[in-house]
Amino acid sequence: MTVVAFKSPAGDESGFWRADELQLLVGIFAAHAARGDASDWAVAATEAGDPQFYILGERPTQDCVLAISRLGRDYVLEDGEGAVLAENHNLAPIADKAIALSLSACRASLLARIGIVWIALRHHYEEKIEPLFAEPAEMLTHVFPPLAAFV
Amino acid sequence: MHFAKAAPQARQLRKEAGTWLKAARKKAGLSQIDLAEKLGLKYYTFISQVENGFGRVPSESMEAWGRALGIAPGTFARQLLSYYDPDLYRLLFKVKS
Numbered sequence: 558m559t560v561v562a563f564k565s566p567a568g569d570e571s572g573f574w575r576a577d578e579l580q581l582l583v584g585i586f587a588a589h590a591a592r593g594d595a596s597d598w599a600v601a602a603t604e605a606g607d608p609q610f611y612i613l614g615e616r617p618t619q620d621c622v623l624a625i626s627r628l629g630r631d632y633v634l635e636d637g638e639g640a641v642l643a644e645n646h647n648l649a650p651i652a653d654k655a656i657a658l659s660l661s662a663c664r665a666s667l668l669a670r671i672g673i674v675w676i677a678l679r680h681h682y683e684e685k686i687e688p689l690f691a692e693p694a695e696m697l698t699h700v701f702p703p704l705a706a707f708v
Numbered sequence: 709m710h711f712a713k714a715a716p717q718a719r720q721l722r723k724e725a726g727t728w729l730k731a732a733r734k735k736a737g738l739s740q741i742d743l744a745e746k747l748g749l750k751y752y753t754f755i756s757q758v759e760n761g762f763g764r765v766p767s768e769s770m771e772a773w774g775r776a777l778g779i780a781p782g783t784f785a786r787q788l789l790s791y792y793d794p795d796l797y798r799l800l801f802k803v804k805s
Contacts, residue, residue: 603756604740611762618718621762626753638766639754679782 572606574627581648582610582625585655594660595622614660622660625651723761725791730759732777746776764792 574582582598589595589612597613607628614622614637621637625648632651634643643654733743733755740759744752747769757763765773765788774784790797 599762601756601760601762603753605752607753607756609753609756609760611757611760613762620722620764621757624753624757624763626751626756628751628753633751633753635751635754635757637757637763639749639757639763639769641750683782 572602572608574600574608574610578627578648579610581652585623585625585652586612588656589623589660612655623655623658625655719761721791721794722764725764725788726759726761728787728791729765729777732779733759736777738776743776747772764788 586595586598593615595612595614596616596619599611599613601609601611603609603626607626610625611621612623613619623637623642624635626633626635627648630646632645632648633641634651634655635641642658643651645651733740736743738746740752740755743755744750747755749755754763758765767785770785770788771781774781777784779787786797786801789800
């Protein structure tokens with residue numbers, strides 16, 4: 558898959574949100590905060606200097622539930638797990654879509670937690686527990702060689 | 709109150725996870741664009757979201773992230789668990805029964 562990378566034209570305001578953009582973005586946050594499913598917002602940038610606006614979910618974890626990025630002249634709306642929800646040359650339709658979304662950060666966070674525990678436990682089992690089951694059979698054949706035929 | 713203390717700590721640990729991920733990506737010699745390509749993502753913005761400490765690596769793509777960064781998936785997941793859920797990590801791997 559080819560990743561869409563953008564080269565910002567020289568002299569533009571890459572890395573920063575303009576005041577009009579920020580007003581729309583904070584409006585998205587305010588809509589979700591009023592519904593009780595957003596607690597804060599933050600801005601940052603990609604390695605290439607593309608500005609990003611994050612809407613953070615409920616406390617205590619405050620995971621990102623929506624992210625809006627400006628790549629070149631395009632805007633991208635993603636959820637907290639990297640799924641692309643909308644792309645547009647204009648921010649206004651992205652804002653409309655973002656406001657209309659119902660956020661289920663808690664459920665996503667819980668599912669992520671269950672998944673990570675499962676992977677970690679499986680790794681722990683393979684690394685620590687499995688060898689313990691393999692060892693007794695091996696020891697038995699050393700201590701009682703006649704039993705080797707039965708193992 | 710527990711929640712009031714937990715919120716900044718969770719954010720701080722997620723930031724530390726992002727810093728660790730960024731270092732691992734750089735060690736693997738990958739840009740955010742390279743990593744996004746290896747993970748089959750259309751944009752590299754999610755890599756930035758996670759590295760900036762606002763998002764988490766979804767559990768279903770942890771194996772792919774680990775492999776893309778040259779880290780065993782189990783080791784990768786375990787390391788992330790230490791940031792994302794330190795109490796659970798401690799109970800699972802540090803506390804002797």
